[in-house]
Amino acid sequence: MTRPLVETRDLKKYFRTPRGWLHAVDGVNLTISRGQTLGVVGESGCGKSTLGRVILRLLEATGGEVLYDGENILTYKQDKMIEMRKKMQIIFQDPYASLNPRMSVSEIIAEPIKVCKTIAGRKAIEDKVYEMMDTVGLARRFVNTYPHELDGGRRQRIGIARALALDPEFIVCDEPVSALDVSIQAQILNLMMDLQEERGLTYMFVSHDLSVVKHISNDIAVMYLGQCVERTQSDELFDNPLHPYTQALLAAIPVPDLSARNRPQNIIRGEVTSPVNPKPGCRFAARCPKVRPECSVEDIGLKEVSPGHFVACILY
Amino acid sequence: MTEQATVNPSNPVKKRSQLKAIWFRYRKNKLAMFGLALFLSLVLVAASSGLFLDYDTQVIEQRMRERLQPPSSEHWFGTDQYGRDVFARVVWGTRISLFVGVFTVTIALTVGTLFGALAGYYGGTVDNVLMRIMDIFLAMPGTILAVAIVGALGPGLVNVLLAMAIARIPQFARIVRSAIISIRGQEFIEAAKACGTRDGRIIMRHILPNAIGPIVVQVTLHMATTILGVAGLSFIGLGIEAPTPEWGSMLSEAKEWMRYHPYLMVFPGVAIILSVLSLNLIGDGLRDALDPRMKN
Amino acid sequence: MEERLLEIKDLHVEYVTDEARVFAVNGLDLTVNRGETVGLVGETGAGKTTTALSVMRLLPDLVGRITRGSIILDGIDITRATEADMRLIRGEAVSMIFQDPMTSLNPVMTIGEQIAEVLHLHEKYDTKEEVEHRVDEILRLVGLPPERKGEYPHQFSGGMKQRVVIAIALACEPKLLLADEPTTALDVTIQAQVLQMVRELKEKLNTAMLLITHDLGVVAQTCDRVGIMYAGEIVELGTAEQIFQKDERHHPYTVGLFGSIPDLTRKTRRLSPIEGLMPDPTDLPPGCRFHTRCPHRMPVCEVESPRPSYNGGHLIRCHIWDDRRCSQ
Numbered sequence: 053m054t055r056p057l058v059e060t061r062d063l064k065k066y067f068r069t070p071r072g073w074l075h076a077v078d079g080v081n082l083t084i085s086r087g088q089t090l091g092v093v094g095e096s097g098c099g100k101s102t103l104g105r106v107i108l109r110l111l112e113a114t115g116g117e118v119l120y121d122g123e124n125i126l127t128y129k130q131d132k133m134i135e136m137r138k139k140m141q142i143i144f145q146d147p148y149a150s151l152n153p154r155m156s157v158s159e160i161i162a163e164p165i166k167v168c169k170t171i172a173g174r175k176a177i178e179d180k181v182y183e184m185m186d187t188v189g190l191a192r193r194f195v196n197t198y199p200h201e202l203d204g205g206r207r208q209r210i211g212i213a214r215a216l217a218l219d220p221e222f223i224v225c226d227e228p229v230s231a232l233d234v235s236i237q238a239q240i241l242n243l244m245m246d247l248q249e250e251r252g253l254t255y256m257f258v259s260h261d262l263s264v265v266k267h268i269s270n271d272i273a274v275m276y277l278g279q280c281v282e283r284t285q286s287d288e289l290f291d292n293p294l295h296p297y298t299q300a301l302l303a304a305i306p307v308p309d310l311s312a313r314n315r316p317q318n319i320i321r322g323e324v325t326s327p328v329n330p331k332p333g334c335r336f337a338a339r340c341p342k343v344r345p346e347c348s349v350e351d352i353g354l355k356e357v358s359p360g361h362f363v364a365c366i367l368y
Numbered sequence: 369m370t371e372q373a374t375v376n377p378s379n380p381v382k383k384r385s386q387l388k389a390i391w392f393r394y395r396k397n398k399l400a401m402f403g404l405a406l407f408l409s410l411v412l413v414a415a416s417s418g419l420f421l422d423y424d425t426q427v428i429e430q431r432m433r434e435r436l437q438p439p440s441s442e443h444w445f446g447t448d449q450y451g452r453d454v455f456a457r458v459v460w461g462t463r464i465s466l467f468v469g470v471f472t473v474t475i476a477l478t479v480g481t482l483f484g485a486l487a488g489y490y491g492g493t494v495d496n497v498l499m500r501i502m503d504i505f506l507a508m509p510g511t512i513l514a515v516a517i518v519g520a521l522g523p524g525l526v527n528v529l530l531a532m533a534i535a536r537i538p539q540f541a542r543i544v545r546s547a548i549i550s551i552r553g554q555e556f557i558e559a560a561k562a563c564g565t566r567d568g569r570i571i572m573r574h575i576l577p578n579a580i581g582p583i584v585v586q587v588t589l590h591m592a593t594t595i596l597g598v599a600g601l602s603f604i605g606l607g608i609e610a611p612t613p614e615w616g617s618m619l620s621e622a623k624e625w626m627r628y629h630p631y632l633m634v635f636p637g638v639a640i641i642l643s644v645l646s647l648n649l650i651g652d653g654l655r656d657a658l659d660p661r662m663k664n
Numbered sequence: 665m666e667e668r669l670l671e672i673k674d675l676h677v678e679y680v681t682d683e684a685r686v687f688a689v690n691g692l693d694l695t696v697n698r699g700e701t702v703g704l705v706g707e708t709g710a711g712k713t714t715t716a717l718s719v720m721r722l723l724p725d726l727v728g729r730i731t732r733g734s735i736i737l738d739g740i741d742i743t744r745a746t747e748a749d750m751r752l753i754r755g756e757a758v759s760m761i762f763q764d765p766m767t768s769l770n771p772v773m774t775i776g777e778q779i780a781e782v783l784h785l786h787e788k789y790d791t792k793e794e795v796e797h798r799v800d801e802i803l804r805l806v807g808l809p810p811e812r813k814g815e816y817p818h819q820f821s822g823g824m825k826q827r828v829v830i831a832i833a834l835a836c837e838p839k840l841l842l843a844d845e846p847t848t849a850l851d852v853t854i855q856a857q858v859l860q861m862v863r864e865l866k867e868k869l870n871t872a873m874l875l876i877t878h879d880l881g882v883v884a885q886t887c888d889r890v891g892i893m894y895a896g897e898i899v900e901l902g903t904a905e906q907i908f909q910k911d912e913r914h915h916p917y918t919v920g921l922f923g924s925i926p927d928l929t930r931k932t933r934r935l936s937p938i939e940g941l942m943p944d945p946t947d948l949p950p951g952c953r954f955h956t957r958c959p960h961r962m963p964v965c966e967v968e969s970p971r972p973s974y975n976g977g978h979l980i981r982c983h984i985w986d987d988r989r990c991s992q
């Protein structure tokens with residue numbers, strides 16, 4: 053196997069809160085190969101966005117390493133990091149908050165180019181802006197509009213255009229299609245997959261929509277309260293989910309079909325464990341239908357139960 | 369799959385510059401345009417007053433025979449207790465008062481914004497140290513602080529203005545800091561960081577434009593209080609030296625004669641009101657024009 | 665009790681900006697009965713949020729306005745109500761879960777304070793303890809640990825903020841809940857809990873809901889009736905059974921929507937979205953608004969706006985299914 057483009061080793065991010073340390077990301081090990089997509093799914097608040105931001109160093113990690121092409125970027129000095137940022141971009145969850153309301157579409161897309169000075173000259177920058185707008189399928193007449201005048205789909209296209217403006221290699225996609233309707237979602241997903249093919253992009257794709265994740269990802273990592281509880285190939289995860297949380301997650305997918313309507317819902321219940329100073333042991337134990345006394349004794353690490361299928365559960 | 373079909377790609381839409389867009393929105397606001405016209409005429413008056421007024425003979429020379437005359441065709445605004453022409457003094461005062469307001473507020477705004485931005489953006493220790501210093505200043509009443517500073521620096525117009533400015537810095541710092549705190553956590557700031565934007569540019573280009581509303585309001589408010597504040601200092605002998613025609617000091621001198629010669633108060637008062645009003649209208653218009661969400 | 669709670673008739677809404685007039689909603693008819701959940705599905709920019717904002721009377725000042733039509737909520741015409749009436753109506757009779765969780769939360773108040781404020785505003789509880797107790801209860805209801813109520817919005821993840829927003833909207837137990845994509849930021853397990861909670865509320869308090877969503881799965885699980893919206897119009901409206909029945913008559917747009925969903929059971933390289941984009945709302949095409957993208961386009965579609973045809977309460981606005989034309 054070749055060297056992965058992005059790899060995290062025991063990555064940790066804790067936030068200080070009045071009641072103690074909040075373990076948002078707690079010892080995550082991931083690898084993403086060049087030109088591939090890693091899907092990340094998990095309960096809201098389990099640290100998916102935080103993980104993405106720590107990998108991009110938008111947040112400073114509390115511990116662990118992020119290897120980009122084999123080098124630990126967490127030790128980079130500021131200037132080297134700024135150079136590095138051209139290669140790594142992010143597309144955000146919220147197409148509302150992620151665009152500066154005071155800037156017009158052209159200014160938003162041109163901003164990264166101006167900051168990184170990858171292209172000089174007004175005319176050249178303008179051309180690049182139009183080129184990006186064409187790439188993401190945004191009509192040129194929108195150059196002067198402001199984000200609040202546009203609908204969610206077009207805003208998300210601006211976000212993608214901004215991320216692509218620097219020709220990056222690796223993009224963290226933090227729920228880029230959650231806010232879009234299914235038709236536009238399909239267009240954006242096709243666009244992202246085309247771009248991946250054309251430019252050899254590598255994605256870390258965070259989403260709640262499991263059917264979307266399954267469609268776009270090669271591998272999937274399932275997170276629960278800051279930890280990665282299961283990681284394997286996309287098809288394998290759906291065919292053979294091992295961790296009880298993964299099983300609950302897959303069972304809760306709403307299917308666009310009335311036959312499932314009166315099916316008894318087995319929603320996982322129980323108090324959500326607080327991520328602040330968590331007790332040792334499996335974090336899912338409090339809600340797990342298959343819980344055993346051993347679960348709460350000590351932390352359970354990822355174990356390779358079959359080739360390429362990792363799971364953190366005492367049952368396996 | 370794309371929207372290109374709807375436009376002719378060889379004829380792209382003209383990009384509009386930001387300044388033009390702001391002016392376009394500002395122009396639509398009638399009141400704001402009126403304010404701008406008013407302010408420009410005041411500036412014009414200030415600039416041209418030297419051309420048709422002679423400072424020594426017309427503005428400060430005392431003619432006790434002509435004292436306290438009501439407005440007439442000869443003295444449009446009447447004369448004061450030393451027989452000086454009030455019109456000439458009000459016109460000349462424009463120079464001083466506008467300068468007082470603009471100078472003070474500019475300094476307070478620049479320094480206050482800098483402190484507030486640093487405190488709000490970096491948070492933590494920087495925030496604590498800067499804001500505790502600001503709190504000390506805030507804890508003292510502005511005038512007393514100014515008196516103390518003038519006491520230390522010595523009297524004189526520039527020192528007085530510096531004192532007034534310093535007394536106002538904390539208020540700007542507070543406003544800017546709280547505006548920045550509510551903006552810095554938003555995702556578009558992170559997007560800017562993600563492409564390696566340096567802190568200075570993030571503050572100047574992404575945060576401050578979004579915080580402009582409360583700052584503009586603060587600026588116009590302080591212009592007014594500064595002009596009046598200088599008058600207060602002049603009154604206790606720390607401000608502008610006696611014969612200099614400054615609206616605030618004219619107003620406070622006129623207080624004694626209010627009963628029988630009210631026009632002495634009216635004209636400098638109206639001048640102050642007009643300048644403050646024009647600045648207020650400009651401020652409001654600017655705030656809306658800078659926010660693309662406020663169309664029409 | 666089949667009684668109308670909300671009745672929107674021939675609603676037209678426009679946004680007027682510097683450059684153009686945006687025709688966001690064009691002749692929308694919709695009713696929501698008491699205790700009923702109506703789903704509103706449609707492409708971005710179809711005018712779903714605009715419709716909800718019109719009911720709340722929260723269209724952006726100066727820019728957005730209702731140009732025609734009426735909105736009757738619980739016997740009151742919203743389009744004529746005074747601002748003071750509206751303040752009472754909002755929260756008590758109707759409340760809205762906004763699409764964008766971040767901007768509807770106050771960044772400098774803790775989430776506990778924000779929920780308590782709504783309760784205070786409508787004077788639901790007397791003592792501080794009661795309010796605090798209720799705040800904890802609501803937070804638990806949306807799956808947030810109550811001990812986090814002292815934290816500020818920026819300390820929560822996107823999905824958690826959305827849950828706070830839902831909690832605020834539910835705090836006063838309104839008669840009608842306008843939910844603008846309430847669960848898009850939530851993962852499926854929490855989404856299932858929230859939908860369960862909404863269903864319980866519906867049974868307990870007879871709350872009606874207008875659920876705006878992109879997720880046809882959610883619609884299938886929760887809605888009694890479904891409206892499909894396109895370019896400011898309802899192009900298809902029927903019971904969930906009618907809409908989800910594959911072999912029934914459907915509007916071509918509905919067919920396209922269902923076709924764009926990635927299928928969990930099949931592996932495809934590319935998805936098949938509906939070709940093209942929503943027409944420019946400043947310059948809507950004549951005739952049927954969907955004709956520019958419709959695979960079954962006929963000459964008549966380009967000139968004549970289709971009349972709605974009904975089939976056992978199942979409305980479709982399409983020339984293909986217009987019986988009068990079929991018989992010709």
Ligand SMILES: Nc1ncnc2c1ncn2[C@@H]1O[C@H](COP(=O)(O)OP(=O)(O)OP(=O)(O)O)[C@@H](O)[C@H]1O
Pocket residue numbers: 067068069074075076094095096097098099100101102103145327818819820821822823824849851
């Ligand atoms: N700046 C912060 N200060 C304190 N806590 C934070 C901060 N940012 C995030 N957290 C906490 O970290 C945890 C993980 O948050 P994160 O945003 O990564 O979740 P997520 O998995 O992306 O959720 P979602 O799917 O809802 O977006 C949450 O408990 C959140 O409250």
Ligand SMILES: Nc1ncnc2c1ncn2[C@@H]1O[C@H](COP(=O)(O)OP(=O)(O)OP(=O)(O)O)[C@@H](O)[C@H]1O
Pocket residue numbers: 200201202203204205233679680681686687688706707708709710711712713714715724727728763945
């Ligand atoms: N303040 C505004 N000024 C100008 N146009 C606006 C404004 N708000 C919305 N629009 C336009 O009105 C139309 C309808 O917008 P609306 O937000 O109702 O769509 P939506 O169906 O809610 O879409 P989404 O699914 O993306 O939320 C869109 O074309 C949008 O661009």
Ligand SMILES: [Mg+2]
Pocket residue numbers: 100101102145226821822823
């Ligand atoms: Mg997130």
Ligand SMILES: [Mg+2]
Pocket residue numbers: 712713714763844
């Ligand atoms: Mg919307």
